[in-house]
Amino acid sequence: MTLEQLLRLIRAFHIILLSNGSLWAGSTHVPVELKRTAMYYRRELRRRILACEWAVCPAQDLHRNEAYFRNGIVICGACERLEAWIA
Ligand SMILES: [Zn+2]
Numbered sequence: 001m002t003l004e005q006l007l008r009l010i011r012a013f014h015i016i017l018l019s020n021g022s023l024w025a026g027s028t029h030v031p032v033e034l035k036r037t038a039m040y041y042r043r044e045l046r047r048r049i050l051a052c053e054w055a056v057c058p059a060q061d062l063h064r065n066e067a068y069f070r071n072g073i074v075i076c077g078a079c080e081r082l083e084a085w086i087a
Helices: 003-012 032-040 042-050 060-066 077-086
Strands: 067-070 073-076
Touching: 003 032, 032 042, 060 067, 060 073, 060 077, 073 077
Parallel strands: none
Antiparallel strands: 067 073
16 A cells, blocks of 8 residues: 555545554544554654645645645645644
């Protein structure tokens, strides 16, 4: 499974991607293959999360109006503000 396939499945099943590469879905079962793939790509996922890339935004429906391009990459402005507030 590629990283892009993983990200599509994470969005489709409303799974929360954590910055350490693990997945959280509350009481919903997360298939082992998804967990393994997320752990395999954890460094790239963490880099994308810290860069607030749109592809890893956990709330794309709510943040839709906040997306913008920076250096050819779609960034989530809402996640960016939240990260600045949390850090
Ligand atoms: Zn976002």
